[in-house]
Amino acid sequence: MSKFYINTSIPYANGAPHIGHAIEFVYADVLARFARQSGATDVVFATGTDEHGSKIAEKALEQKITPQELVDKNSQAFKDLLKQLNISNNRFIRTTDKGHEERSQIIWKNISKDIYKNKYMGLYCVGCEEFVTETFAKEHNYICPNHNRPYDKIEEENYFFSLSKYTEQIKEAINSGSFKIIPDTKKNEIVSLLNEGLEDISISRPVDKLAWGIAVPGDKTQVMYVWFEALMNYITVLGYPEHEDFKKYWPADVQVIGKDIIRFHAAIWPGILLALGLELPAILYVHGFVNVDGQKMSKSLGNGVEPHEIIDTYGADAFRYYLMRHIPSYNDGDFTWDKFEAAYNNELANELGNAVSRVVAMVEKYQDGIVGEIPESEHDTFQYRDAITHCRFDRALDEVWEQVRGINQYIDTEKPWAIAKEGDAEHLREVLAYAVSCLLEIAEMLEPFMPETAIKIQNCFKEGLVAPLEHSLFPKKEA
């Protein structure tokens, strides 16, 4: 029937995955699962790792291994995380894949009309081995604050991409909504950047300064700037230019990225696509950062929380739930163990888990486990669906929880235990069957967010019979 193509950004493989990577995977997974549930039959959900560049070269040197060994190790760690989180991606691209390297060289050639060679003049500190901006240097009187020595003026020859000429087209695509940036606050940031006009960008490095990259076609002295080539993964993974998947799936329906890389995805990447004569993605969803204990995650602060620590204790679904409901979908959020445990105990164990278990218990106790005919649920799910369409995952779950609470209220109002005492079996059956239908509807809405939980709930009430849970859905943990 219909196709759906979604990407996450591809994490830079210079270290281990953290919560920030986890949330991005889950965002995309919710959208992919929701698309499948809504009737998309052909879904490509791609993620991967970005593996070239100076940071990786340096890190490898530090650890006395080759860059390839380093990225092999780190890329695997991201694959492991995807599995732990139950992410339903069906592609995983590495920028060191041969296919990607060859295809990005084809892309380079195909946009060569917009590529020119130019001298780059920069202020360089030998101590830092780094270029600094004019403004930064000026602030420090042209003396490196780290090494207390004057910056050298260094001239380097690079290739440049004529990004500036695409400013208007990109602006037009954003303003017309054909390239939609969610949320609006992020869209506004980009529009104001575009209003100032984009500058051409350097897209290569001399190979004698940095060898760990993809060769520029026809010039052995240069490799592609890592970002330039990494962005191309979104079409090389589909087999640009000749593969039928590319023709079928491009443009992307959604690209999911973090707020730190918005410029690359809302300015440079559209520029590349326009130069190639390709359509822009339909939606760019920009999520915020996950802080830990109110502070930016940082190794030096030692406040990092490893995703697997959470998953090992509480399961993937609980973690997915926390990320999707308690990290604001349009903003930065905070992970703390206190908040996570509160959400787990109150919302998952007490409200949802207990709702399932009290319904199961009553059907067993009063009706020998027989539910009978289950009515169609008639709740209006428009708000829920609308929220997901707009990437308001937090609100979508609020909607689901309205119904979870609704069940608990319904049970308290109807008092099935009292009906049982009165002996009105048919009325009792209707009340419990209705509660079951609500739970099944909740399970369906939960599927994109908590796939395992959804299945567990559905398995309880298959075929009009109750299949008792071996364990509680969310066993309560002592704090």
Added chain:
RNA sequence: UGCGGGGUAGAGCAGUGGCAGCUCGUGUGGCUCAUAACCACAAGGUCGCAGGUUCGAGUCCUGCCCCCGCGACCA
């Protein structure tokens, strides 16, 4: 300094002109099917500050204060 975002109950947030709301936490009451869970009610806010527009302002305008991003050839 330039651009952008934000400052609403103890905490986290919603609310773009019409009696200040939600969740958690707190207190009181109810229920007993259930994971000591669930349900109801209540307390708690001079909506950053100062002016202005308006019959009426978290909501619009002006000025100011504070916090956070971006303005990097670090991905």
